[in-house]
Amino acid sequence: MKRKVTLKQIARELDVSISTVSKALRNSIEISEDTRQKVKAFAKLYNYRPNNIALSLKNRKTKTIGVIIPEIVHHFFSNVIRGIEQVANNRGYNVIIGLSNESFSKEVINMEMLANGSIDGFILSISKETLLRQDYHHFNETINQGMPIVLFDRAVEEINCDKIIVDDVKGSKKAVEKLISNGCKNIGIITTKDYVSVGRLRTQGYIAALEDSKIHPKASLILKIDVELDSEDHLEDLENEIEQFFNNNKHIDGIFAVNELYAITAMKVARKKGIKMPDKLQIIGFTDGVLSKHATPSLTTVSQHAQKMGEKAADLLIDRLELDIDNEVEEEHYKTIVIETELIERESTK
Amino acid sequence: MKRKVTLKQIARELDVSISTVSKALRNSIEISEDTRQKVKAFAKLYNYRPNNIALSLKNRKTKTIGVIIPEIVHHFFSNVIRGIEQVANNRGYNVIIGLSNESFSKEVINMEMLANGSIDGFILSISKETLLRQDYHHFNETINQGMPIVLFDRAVEEINCDKIIVDDVKGSKKAVEKLISNGCKNIGIITTKDYVSVGRLRTQGYIAALEDSKIHPKASLILKIDVELDSEDHLEDLENEIEQFFNNNKHIDGIFAVNELYAITAMKVARKKGIKMPDKLQIIGFTDGVLSKHATPSLTTVSQHAQKMGEKAADLLIDRLELDIDNEVEEEHYKTIVIETELIERESTK
């Protein structure tokens, strides 16, 4: 087993100094053609590669991005990561993943673990518990220590940094308008409690679309699901709650759901009740994932372009990282980039 | 903006030496209670945290695991990562993700990028292109340099290391036996080309199950899909190929598909042709993901316990990492852990 070779070892073998080896490998003209060749040949033979950790220490940057997301088994988030990873890799960065599991404390611990030199900056989406507690001190402290953060999807005003978001209001408005123009008269929404920002915003879009069409939003047509029901373990409870919702709204003919799971579950309930889709009931979801594509009928959704969000987030972060180097000036010009949503029409609407 | 504080800065402020600060913070009894308190108070005030990079360099270990997978937007792989991340975090390790995108060169590049000191060991699943080329030199070189690797799911004999695998043969055998005992007489399989090890093994299981029941495997009932059809972009081609398969096998009454996508697509084709499930056709898939759970009818599948695979892989790797420290002896006792599959019965079988 040949251990990784270092400059020092090469120097010793070739009986030259460490700095000579270093320079030779970097093609410095200071070094004679002769020794340069010799060193390079030797280095190649032993497959020398500079040690990243030593470089990180010296350069005071790790060329690594920390990504913290609430959940990885999720089409949206894994797509975002795919986008981040692609851009990061192309620009010479690695990606460290941390999962918060929607928990405040795991989010904090993960950030602390990474903030101590392991990474150059964060890309993250806030956990539900954090949103609920509205405690954002760990983000602001991190930023204050000079570590840039890019928030995506779940962002809040209280944190002053770059953000990549979807225009949730506009996206859901478009969806609901589609239902209206398709002839739906009783459009319901299945959404989250208001402290989940994306849920709140999408509910806003729903109401705005109705009001624009002079339709008075009815409270009974708005179903706000509790967080706990959002997990895999409570699929049945979710189903029951939605079934109840159907029972309370006999004349419902259109549903806008703020995520895939709610939409797919609504479809399942409707099918059980023998409601024909899209004839008697049209459904639109938010977030374009595998479920939507492969559902029966396939689901019309608002696509958030998750991968593009990841790409933009990575570009934004790396831009800032590499800007800070040249201009030591604090360019406090934080950007908020809005990714346009797109309505992908499938079989669940007419 | 207060930058991260170092031992040196604290030492200067308090007018003591760096090592005094270091010792004080680590509660060394060498240091007087007095200075200890003083130092600790100061450190706390400035929120001192040791720099991970410096520690890594000093200790020659990074407490970071490198994970390279072919694809992240995939229920199986993201579940594995979830398992890895959970164990790694509990044991004080970080997780760096690299994506090979099923490409040989990306796999090599990613590994080289991480192998130069960034991580202590790898957990990975081999890309399809690598399996096709059967070129495993990069793995063996990495192992030779003293960096342990744990392979999961897609593993090969040519690489001598720890492995976490599913008993593909047994798992698919169980599935096909289920179809047989449910009364299916003409059972087809939708699988991959043979160079994809999991596809090959699952095909073996299929054949074994048939032979055990004295059923002669018919070539026409075996459909081997080409890789390219495996991507999102070629969904229609996949559908056409499967439709052709149905046309060639009018009396087919059972299908075993080696992954979720094939199974779900087969269901779609069957539905289009008006074949009632599970009455006229029973289907079982492999890999338990969201698609299976939410399909109509919901799909009976062979679950691989992806998350558990990730947990085991992480434990195995970390065990080896921490073993190498104590015993400098080369414990070349590589383990192969087989994770039992489980047949999850849903509505697509009787």
Next chain:
DNA sequence: TTGTACGCGTTATCAA
């Protein structure tokens, strides 16, 4: 009880 010196692997600066 405190401080000095060294090493982890690298590069940059300055001296020979």
Next chain:
DNA sequence: TTGATAACGCGTACAA
């Protein structure tokens, strides 16, 4: 053309 030295941040053996 080459080499010695310092520095990145930390911990520790040893000296004071």
